[in-house]
Amino acid sequence: MLRITLPDGTPKEVPRGTTPLEIARGIGERLARQTVAARLDGLLVDATMPLERDAQLQLITLNTPEGLEIYRHSTAHLMAQAVKELFGREVQVTIGPAIENGFYYDFYSATHTFSPEEFERIEKKMAELAAADLPIERQVLSSAEAIRLFEEMGELYKVELIRDLGAEEVSIYRQGSFVDLCRGPHIPSTGMLKAFKLTSVAGAYWRGDEKNAMLQRIYATAFADQKELNQHLERLEEAKRRDHRKLGRELDLFSFSDEAGAGLVIWHPKGALLRTIIEDFERREHLKRGYDIVMGPQILRTELWKTSGHYDNYRENMYFTEIDEQGYGIKPMNCLAHMLIYKSRLRSYRDLPLRFFELGTVHRHEKSGVLHGLLRVRGFTQDDAHILCAPEQLDGEIKGVLNFVREVMTIFGFEYEMELSTRPEKSIGSDEAWELATNALQSALIDSGEPFEINEGDGAFYGPKIDIKLKDALDRKWQCATIQCDFTLPERFDLTYVGSDGERHRPVMVHRVILGAIERFIGVLIEHYAGSFPLWISPVQAKVLNVTDSQAAYAQEVYQLLREQGVRVQVDLRNEKLSFKIREAQMEKIPYMLVIGDKEVAAGTVAPRHRSGKNLEPMSPGDFARLIAEECRQYH
Numbered sequence: 001m002l003r004i005t006l007p008d009g010t011p012k013e014v015p016r017g018t019t020p021l022e023i024a025r026g027i028g029e030r031l032a033r034q035t036v037a038a039r040l041d042g043l044l045v046d047a048t049m050p051l052e053r054d055a056q057l058q059l060i061t062l063n064t065p066e067g068l069e070i071y072r073h074s075t076a077h078l079m080a081q082a083v084k085e086l087f088g089r090e091v092q093v094t095i096g097p098a099i100e101n102g103f104y105y106d107f108y109s110a111t112h113t114f115s116p117e118e119f120e121r122i123e124k125k126m127a128e129l130a131a132a133d134l135p136i137e138r139q140v141l142s143s144a145e146a147i148r149l150f151e152e153m154g155e156l157y158k159v160e161l162i163r164d165l166g167a168e169e170v171s172i173y174r175q176g177s178f179v180d181l182c183r184g185p186h187i188p189s190t191g192m193l194k195a196f197k198l199t200s201v202a203g204a205y206w207r208g209d210e211k212n213a214m215l216q217r218i219y220a221t222a223f224a225d226q227k228e229l230n231q232h233l234e235r236l237e238e239a240k241r242r243d244h245r246k247l248g249r250e251l252d253l254f255s256f257s258d259e260a261g262a263g264l265v266i267w268h269p270k271g272a273l274l275r276t277i278i279e280d281f282e283r284r285e286h287l288k289r290g291y292d293i294v295m296g297p298q299i300l301r302t303e304l305w306k307t308s309g310h311y312d313n314y315r316e317n318m319y320f321t322e323i324d325e326q327g328y329g330i331k332p333m334n335c336l337a338h339m340l341i342y343k344s345r346l347r348s349y350r351d352l353p354l355r356f357f358e359l360g361t362v363h364r365h366e367k368s369g370v371l372h373g374l375l376r377v378r379g380f381t382q383d384d385a386h387i388l389c390a391p392e393q394l395d396g397e398i399k400g401v402l403n404f405v406r407e408v409m410t411i412f413g414f415e416y417e418m419e420l421s422t423r424p425e426k427s428i429g430s431d432e433a434w435e436l437a438t439n440a441l442q443s444a445l446i447d448s449g450e451p452f453e454i455n456e457g458d459g460a461f462y463g464p465k466i467d468i469k470l471k472d473a474l475d476r477k478w479q480c481a482t483i484q485c486d487f488t489l490p491e492r493f494d495l496t497y498v499g500s501d502g503e504r505h506r507p508v509m510v511h512r513v514i515l516g517a518i519e520r521f522i523g524v525l526i527e528h529y530a531g532s533f534p535l536w537i538s539p540v541q542a543k544v545l546n547v548t549d550s551q552a553a554y555a556q557e558v559y560q561l562l563r564e565q566g567v568r569v570q571v572d573l574r575n576e577k578l579s580f581k582i583r584e585a586q587m588e589k590i591p592y593m594l595v596i597g598d599k600e601v602a603a604g605t606v607a608p609r610h611r612s613g614k615n616l617e618p619m620s621p622g623d624f625a626r627l628i629a630e631e632c633r634q635y636h
């Protein structure tokens with residue numbers, strides 16, 4: 001008999017060879033149906049593994065994140081099995097891990113290209129194999145045996161993996177005729193897999209290396225039951241509907257062009273206006289909070305990038321150019337010019353803190369594979385500031401930045417999460433400096449009264465930081481603000497100030513952004529609002545539409561009057577049916593439509609209609625302009 005202890009401390013006497021699944025069944029049939037694997041003295045094992053010694057046992061059930069991950073990885077095996085049954089030796093299997101909300105499997109085929117039209121056929125095969133409730137069995141082989149086995153099956157990627165592992169033994173998992181090299185654990189049998197769907201197919205290099213063969217990655221999603229799967233699919237549909245690349249095209253905000261280059265945004269009139277409104281807002285908000293607006297050059301001499309350390313540590317991400325035999329680096333960050341401004345004169349403690357703000361456009365080389373609309377680009381503009389202060393001022397400065405973040409996120413209607421990253425193993429700077437900066441960040445976070453997480457040892461080598469992630473309407477998280485202390489740059493640039501004691505001291509430096517990259521932030525805004533921007537940032541706030549030509553002159557007059565009063569307005573005088581013009585304005589998600597008929601001409605009024613469908617009482621164009629201004633003021 002063995003003595004097995006469950007997490008609540010309950011000991012169980014069971015015969016040697018009993019499996020965790022049998023123990024689960026002894027507790028209840030429902031628990032057994034939910035058990036996907038087990039943890040034995042801390043190690044993950046299959047629920048079907050016979051127990052051989054006394055141990056601590058924890059059953060892993062499907063309703064836990066860990067259980068769901070094992071379930072999803074098992075669904076990846078199921079998909080690979082289905083593909084192998086359908087395509088045989090035409091396709092080779094490689095790897096298939098679980099990912100957020102699902103899994104993928106990478107296949108190699110020299111002759112077959114997977115397309116979404118085949119997904120249903122693969123899903124049907126998967127359902128058949130699941131219904132057959134095939135037991136999933138683990139087997140341990142010597143590497144030599146395993147290599148022979150996979151060579152016979154023509155699975156050369158698996159052979160390569162085993163060779164690279166260099167272990168004496170490997171484990172494989174069998175279900176029906178399918179065999180996969182895998183560490184496990186896996187669910188007991190395929191019958192447990194109930195709700196899955198293939199979602200897309202994309203190219204991926206073997207082991208992520210572009211020198212290797214191109215594989216075909218089939219993405220799929222899997223949930224414990226059909227209801228959860230359906231909810232997830234609805235969220236995906238909603239995300240697709242809100243995709244900023246699609247809306248950016250429909251609303252004519254921006255584009256990308258191969259002729260210009262990948263990852264470089266081209267802003268169209270409405271997009272450029274939207275961006276300008278946000279940038280103007282930022283300038284006002286920074287001035288209000290005692291920041292100075294500064295501007296640095298787009299290229300700076302290579303020597304300076306050597307001084308800063310970027311040349312040694314960040315060169316792969318930078319672009320370089322040469323003028324008059326002199327090397328220049330295109331800036332990937334805005335810090336350096338701000339250092340030079342600081343150094344341009346002798347600084348006294350009375351000058352501090354200095355807060356230099358720049359809407360700084362930077363260029364960074366990103367691999368083409370990771371570029372994604374506005375969310376991941378090669379050229380972007382940060383709302384970047386560098387605060388230089390005396391050590392004892394750091395506390396107040398960090399609190400000021402956190403307040404700033406809170407106020408701005410409230411205006412845009414975002415909730416957010418905060419994380420503090422502390423000193424990593426490899427770091428520069430004295431213990432005192434780290435302690436001071438980490439305490440300043442932490443006390444500001446505590447002071448904010450909002451919850452935050454601590455990532456021990458996750459800070460940059462040159463200082464601790466706070467990362468802030470906003471949550472959009474679909475509950476997705478996006479990195480926006482960061483607040484980062486830096487001990488290297490003040491050293492490398494030998495920044496000093498004269499203290500009240502007449503001695504020279506080193507200032508503390510903080511890099512911080514509030515929205516982050518404006519491009520990315522606008523991408524997030526588009527998806528968050530599904531293109532229906534709040535009035536104060538809408539590039540077009542109102543559109544004037546005439547019913548027939550006889551009202552054209554008055555419509556034109558209203559348009560001009562509103563424009564002069566600062567309303568962002570368009571006029572549609574085309575000789576089209578009114579219903580057509582209204583539908584178009586609705587597609588453009590314009591907050592107000594002003595339809596001009598004979599009644600409005602006679603009374604000298606406009607009758608605003610909000611995009612929500614609500615009609616306002618007729619009013620003079622002047623009153624409408626005041627209404628717009630008033631509504632915008634409510635935001636900030």
Ligand SMILES: [Zn+2]
Nearest residue numbers: 073182183184
């Ligand atoms: Zn596996």
Ligand SMILES: [Zn+2]
Nearest residue numbers: 333334335511
């Ligand atoms: Zn910086």
